Amino acid sequence: MTLLATLRDWLDQQQLDAVLISSRQNKQPHFGFATGSGYVLVTRQTAHILVDFRYYAQVAEQTSGYQLYLLESQKPMAAIVNAIAASESLRRIGFEGEQVSWQTGSDWQTQLNATLVAVSLDALRQIKTPQEIAIIREACRIADISAAHIRRFIQPGMREREVAAELEWFMKQQGAEKPSFDTIVASGPRGALPHGKASEKVIVAGELVTLDFGAQYQGYCSDMTRTFLVTGRDPAPEKMPLWSVYDTVLTAQLAAIAAIRPGVRCCDVDAAARNVIAEAGYGANFGHNTGHAIGIDVHENPRFSPTDTTILQPGMLLTVEPGIYLEGQGGVRIEDVVLVTADGAEVLYTLPKTLLATGEGSWM
Template sequence: MKQRLTKLREALANLGADALITEKAENRFYLSGFTGSTGWVIVTGTEAFLVTDFRYVEQAQEQAPDYTIVNNERKALEAIAKLLADKGVKRLAFESSVSFGTHQDWNRAFENVELIATSGLVEKIRMFKDEAEMVIIHEAVRIAEAAFEHIQGYIRPGVRETDVALELEYFMRKQGASGSAFDMIVASGVRGALPHGRASEKIIEAGEMVTLDFGAAYKGYNSDITRTLAVGEPNAKMKEIYDIVLRAQLAGVQALKPGVTAKAADAATRDIITAAGYGDAYGHSAGHGLGIEVHELPGLSTVSTFVLEPGMLVTMEPGIYVSGLGGVRIEDDVLITADGHENLNKSTKELLILPV
């Protein structure tokens, strides 16, 4: 935590701000380790405070040992205002994602304090994963990989998509996950053409492809894996699409290394899919950052301005989606390293054809 606070203080100094206030759950957890649902982290040039209420004081003291814990006694605005005044904070950085109402309340309550809107201040620090984070993320990936192996013996004709989703989550929880990282995608047959086709009541049928996009939530971090498999022999067109997506995904992973622009990494997949005649059927970005949030910085897209650096963790997930036919997506979680990349996923990406 101390290293994270040091980086934040450097960013605040560059802004000319005396302190940062954040109540965003993900940033609060990243900076302090606190997992309660209510609290405000305030970091000055020399001190760090966590303002919360009676319900969480003991928890905060245990989870955030580097912080001074302030019991707001059910008067949060007053407690924060007093803290800012006592510490001489005149220029307070805040996240522009806060509500308009919150901003108005702060303007009224924080006397003689200039509020400085920021965007991505903490998120840009979060892009770079440290060793402790990667230990947790590796386990989140392992759980998801084990779930994918398990579900291959469960999927068969006659099973509902929702039952597949429930089985995946149950298995991941038994493996130690706190739950699913997000509302998982189970899209079979023509529903595979929906890039975000959440699990439905549809019955899986023989000859269909099934796209599984899911991840494990584990100790505050997430994994995110996508595999598309066939239940019995698929048609020739879907096999062709699978082969194109696989080539694009492998090329995309290979492109991930320090110094490569996020835009170029996206292009490594997009060029292959476009050359095969499916450019219009690939309408999303090639990938995104992954960690405390499932979607975080940096994005891999046609408009991204990021340059890849060691410590960044991204997904690589090209896909093709054809209305009335189906779709294919393949996704891995990839860490950028000093000499290239480490693909955290080991599950096969060759087309699996399950027996019927």
């Protein structure tokens, strides 16, 4: 079904006459590019895009099937929407309550001649179209080859920040528009920080280093985590316990992937990973969800969490990223992006998940 047909089915279900879309992420499929500016208004019969001068030409070139309006100070959104509402007798208009500020929502309530209903459109993005899946595959391919590159690049003595810079530069060379989020490089004890953004810390031989990063490609995100062993000398004996931690995280990650197929609840996939980690005695050291859906946003719904009962369907894309974090010692996380297929799951990365050493001539 097309984007507009899907939206109109949803309007029926919600008993709405129209929906006013204002968020960057929900406008993107209509505009064909990402911007915080402008609006999409979809009614039962017609579809409209309202943009200012900066975007008008690009929208005119990239879209079809929408009536276009130029937003100007004398012709603001409310005037245009009120004219459409009058001509089509629109009474109930949905708007993105979670995405609009209180101030904006209050203004709209006084300016728009319709009953405004706060809605969320995010569920409509859960099942990706074949075209979206193809784009995300490319975003994942960029992350995958960048992970292979950065593994060879990392040497003891480098700063985490230098590694992040090389990784982000390389992703752009491969076609990424930008990183999907601030690159995480967490080495040694900093590995205990699940979101340890790259710092000035020098990477030391024998440490583990966790890299969590992603590429944005054509407005869609990838998200990937690998934990490597920094070479230079054999790991110190006191680091050895993390080897079994690594094994536990990998076993948990594979168990979650094995649990993914249509009809399964998200919370059951979370449990598959969480049980492995709990049985190994690290339940308290895994304090986040097992994964999240991904697409236009890095973090979308549903989640592989203990409480999300969403049923998996083909075409959903989610991450699987269990981790174990030991304060003062370090941590391990391994993350893939997984496509829910007709009968199971497809991992979109190829880099091996066995513990790999850094450096060109690595011995593992």
